Amino acid sequence: MSADPAVPAGRAGHVLILGGTTEARRLAEALAREPAYASSYRVTNSLAGRVGSPVLPPGETRIGGFGGVEGLAGWITAHGVTHVVDATHPFAERMSFHAAGAEALTGVPTLALRRPGWTPGPGDAWTFADDLAGAAAVLPSLGGRAFLTTGRTGLHSFAHLTGTWFLVRSVDPPQGPVPPRMETLLARGPFGLAEERELMARHRIDVLVTKDSGGEATAPKLTAAREAGIPVLVVRRPPVPRGVACAESVEAALRWLGGTRR
Ligand code: NAP
Numbered sequence: 001m002s003a004d005p006a007v008p009a010g011r012a013g014h015v016l017i018l019g020g021t022t023e024a025r026r027l028a029e030a031l032a033r034e035p036a037y038a039s040s041y042r043v044t045n046s047l048a049g050r051v052g053s054p055v056l057p058p059g060e061t062r063i064g065g066f067g068g069v070e071g072l073a074g075w076i077t078a079h080g081v082t083h084v085v086d087a088t089h090p091f092a093e094r095m096s097f098h099a100a101g102a103e104a105l106t107g108v109p110t111l112a113l114r115r116p117g118w119t120p121g122p123g124d125a126w127t128f129a130d131d132l133a134g135a136a137a138v139l140p141s142l143g144g145r146a147f148l149t150t151g152r153t154g155l156h157s158f159a160h161l162t163g164t165w166f167l168v169r170s171v172d173p174p175q176g177p178v179p180p181r182m183e184t185l186l187a188r189g190p191f192g193l194a195e196e197r198e199l200m201a202r203h204r205i206d207v208l209v210t211k212d213s214g215g216e217a218t219a220p221k222l223t224a225a226r227e228a229g230i231p232v233l234v235v236r237r238p239p240v241p242r243g244v245a246c247a248e249s250v251e252a253a254l255r256w257l258g259g260t261r262r
Contacts, residue, residue: 013041013082015257016075018095019057020047022217023113024087026250028057037254044079048095050153052172069101076106085253086244087113091151091211093238100241112246113253115214117237118222125231132157135209135235140164142231143207147200149221150211150235155179167203190217196224209233 015031017024028045031037043059046066054063066072076084086099096112103110120126127142129135132154139146139158145165148158152170159177166182168174174184183203200208200221208225210218212234225232240246247253 013257014080015041015043015083015085016079016081017043017045017057017059018084018086018088018099019045020050020054020092021087021089022215023115023250023253024085025055025057027085027087027113027253028059030250030254031257032058034254037257041083041257044081048092050172066098069098069105072098073102073105076102076108081108083257084108084110085113085257086110087253090114090117090213090237096244097241100244103244110244111253111256112240112244113250114240114246114248116248117212117214118219118234120232121226123226124222125229127231127233129233129235131238132235135233136161139207139209139233142233143205145204145206147203147205147208147221149218150209167199167205191220193220193223196221197227200224200228200230205230207231207233209235211235212237 017028019025024045028043031041031043045057045059045061047054047061047063048065049063066075084099084103086096088095099110127138129138132150136157140161140163144163146167148166148168152168152172152174155168155174156177158166158179161179164179164181166179167185168182169185169187171186171188173186208221208230210221210232222232245256247256
């Protein structure tokens with residue numbers, strides 16, 4: 001990637017990246033790698049602290065919540081942040097609204113970096129649900145052996161389904177109420193097509209449940225499901241805050257950083 005000429009010399013900026021995603025890490029890597037950005041911006045990566053041993057991006061890292069909108073706004077002001085990039089997961093709904101609220105309070109420009117969602121293609125059999133509870137309501141009509149990839153935190157939504165067997169894949173072990181018939185697979189993406197094919201065949205999966213996370217790292221499961229004729233239950237993304245600047249790629253976020261100087 002070439003240096004952006006819109007970035008002036010002098011390390012005048014401080015970028016706060018609200019992270020926990022591949023895109024957040026890739027943005028931090030690009031800012032550290034490109035001399036024009038590295039010399040212009042101090043970078044702080046913020047992680048929620050949900051994952052036991054996170055992969056830390058380059059730059060400074062802080063871990064844990066800010067304490068709501070006011071806490072985030074206070075942190076931004078106290079640390080001289082000039083740009084905020086909300087690169088949290090598309091399903092990290094609360095943090096995105098907090099970022100938008102902090103922009104309103106502080107006036108510090110904020111960008112929502114959201115990878116595009118997935119769209120079904122020929123041969124796909126997708127059913128959509130508005131949330132995890134909606135997915136749990138329709139799941140028994142689609143299959144009896146589910147590959148559940150929606151993360152460990154929402155498992156309570158499926159805990160009442162006694163007739164469904166679940167293969168649950170998550171980075172850290174599930175906590176709280178879980179379905180009674182369940183096997184857990186602890187793994188961190190990216191996942192390849194061959195391993196997804198093998199996994200689904202070995203466990204005789206007949207329905208895949210996923211959030212519409214988008215991105216390439218976890219997309220091969222969708223291809224494997226299509227190939228095997230397995231239906232996919234897709235949980236739609238939550239709403240995004242109105243009026244916030246948006247970018248769909250790390251490259252677009254870099255251009256925004258280059259062009260948005262205070
Ligand atoms: P959430 O519901 O939107 O956020 C809950 C609270 O966690 C926020 O109010 C905030 O606490 C804190 N928080 C969230 N992201 C943070 C960050 N990057 N830095 C500091 N504090 C943060 O978020 P979530 O769904 O629990 O997700 C937590 C993290 O996991 C996010 O960073 C997200 O990118 C990542 N992640 C989420 C998913 C998913 O499906 N939800 C999937 C993959 C990765 P305060 O109010 O105290 O500031």
